[in-house]
Amino acid sequence: MKDAAAIRERFRERGFIVGEPFATALQLVIALEKPLLIEGPAGVGKTESAKTLADVLGTRLIRLQCYEGLDAQTALYEWNYPRQMLHIRLSEAEGASRESQEAHIFSDAFLLERPLLEAIRQDRSPVLLIDEVDRADEAFEAFLLEMLAEWQVTIPELGTIRARHKPHVILTSNRTRELSDALRRRCLFFWLPYPTLDEEIAILHARIPGLSARLANEIARVMEWLRDLHLHKAPGVAESLDWALALMSLHRDHLDTVALEQTIGCVLKVREDHGVFDVHRDRVAAILGAASLAPAASGEPGEAAGGHSLETDFGFGSVSRPAR
């Protein structure tokens, strides 16, 4: 797939709305075979974009979730020691020679592949998601640099394994710490911001097909306003979807004061933010009034909110499909 428009369309078919710039960045990941580092606020669809890319390309998604203390061994491979030991004991009983034992116990049958090794041994380029790379230690980041540059792993007992097909690599970061310049230089970079109003309406429709146009419009407007409020934890797209589902489960087809009181906990998750919201509560009526007066949006993404197109300066996405 070499066309950004085709990528957009395929993503849209899977309920993931991407802008032209993000689609272009994904196109470059495929064309240049370079990793893509995606940064952005929590809940905008960084991880989900990798999952959707794998689905679109019809390939495997291999995920490496980073955390503090993650080491190369956990990410690459381990020998299955208990099994090796058992094999040694059995071989000894059978009288096998030491050479034949060694040749056997250090073979693929006793190798436990971890995500990075698994990614380079695929018959077809998989999508390798290195999630929340900022949570890993700097030592692991240095190891990752080598992997991303060479795409080969040396296992002393087996030799060097080179990637048959380079994986499509997506790295995500929530910026809990600054990543090194060296890692950044090896990657393409994309900043994934919150969606615009029209984009959010399109996401709501794409993800929750039965949602009324009015409710989607009102949710998107309130969310846009909330994100401008300097909250301690600004709500992401995941919160929009949760909120929409909560309102639907309460059989609401529009937002009013009562519905807002009942469900605001889906959106604001820090006590201080509720205080900020209370201070600005008067603004909500004006926002909902404006939303009600806005032209009714159709259920089709892209025709919502006064017919604005989905062309934006930045790409965007949404998070995982909400559980029903």
Place this chain on the structure above:
Amino acid sequence: MIHPFGSLPENLAAFCRMLAAEYGWHVGSGELHDAARALGVAPLEDEGVVRDVLRPVLCSNLDEVREFDVAFNRFFHGESTLPAGTSPATARRLWNSDASARITRRVRARSATSPEDADGAVERSRAASTVAAIESEDELDGEDAAPVHARLSPLAGEGEAPELSPVDAAWRQAARALVRRFAAGQARTWRSAPRGPRFDLRGTLRTGLHTGGEWLHPRWRARPRRRPRFVIVIDGSRSMAEAARAAMQVAVALASATSAVEVFAFSTELERITPDVRRAATGRTRRLPQLQHAWGGGTSIGACLEQFTRRFGARLLSPDTIIFIASDGLDAGDPDVLRNAVARLHRQSAAIVWLNPLVETPGFEPTARGMQIARPYIATLAWVGDATGLARLARSLRLRR
């Protein structure tokens, strides 16, 4: 689009050279090569597509994403400093390496919104006051243009932002002692270790392979210590004057001892200065850029600390974070805002260490309003003026845990 040069490769090379020379981006031959390859896979008729293609290849952080369109417009739309009517030949001459050495034109436009204030704020247009320093030695018009400096800050003081200088061995040694002192709690994960509370069956089996399967060398598992993280918030208001410069030395020393350091300056606004401090820690003297409202003005400690928790709290505050606040506590802001901000920092960090230069004044009592409010939340109140002071602080500090 204006193409200063005739061919695409020349334009691309000159654009990359401009980004590296004038904007300080890390754009080298590798990035140029990637950019050329990227342009090969996209239709070039649409300027928007060209931008979309070059942006992910040439930018490596949010800062650069923000600057990209300005640089692109400047280069390709004639918003550059080349005079109108400059022939391609002249432009080529000026852009080649010899000429670029003569043309030292720096245009730096820094948004008042910190690049780190990004989580959700990137597309919010805030009324950003801008500092622009334009230095021009353009030879085209045959006369030296005077440097122009503009500072749009009604509250700014007269003082220049300070110079960050590398620290000596004594400072570094004291900082390392401080980092060791603050060794945080144990990590979540277990790792193989020579000694530890858990028996490591896997490791022991692995070691047993060398001794014919006999378990002669038992291995253990232990949880390593987590690294402490330091946040240093320095009051750059007029009342702090020289003291803030000493606090900067503490920041540089800590940055030379550990990479888990974040440094901020504030006066009436907050500004992140970590990259400059890190560069100073590597041995390069560095003058801070104009910090606008974050240096030399009045003091609004509460509002700035609140700004810190809102913008950076989610990423930087944790039970492993030790916060140093270097301030004299002479606050002109709302006391409730300060109380709430310090209380929040107290809840979300390992300890607050308040560095107050007035501590060294004989008969000092923390009676300033800001100090009185913050006092219940402070683990240690001290001042560090030199390496000896930092070493003393390292010995005397106690964490809340």
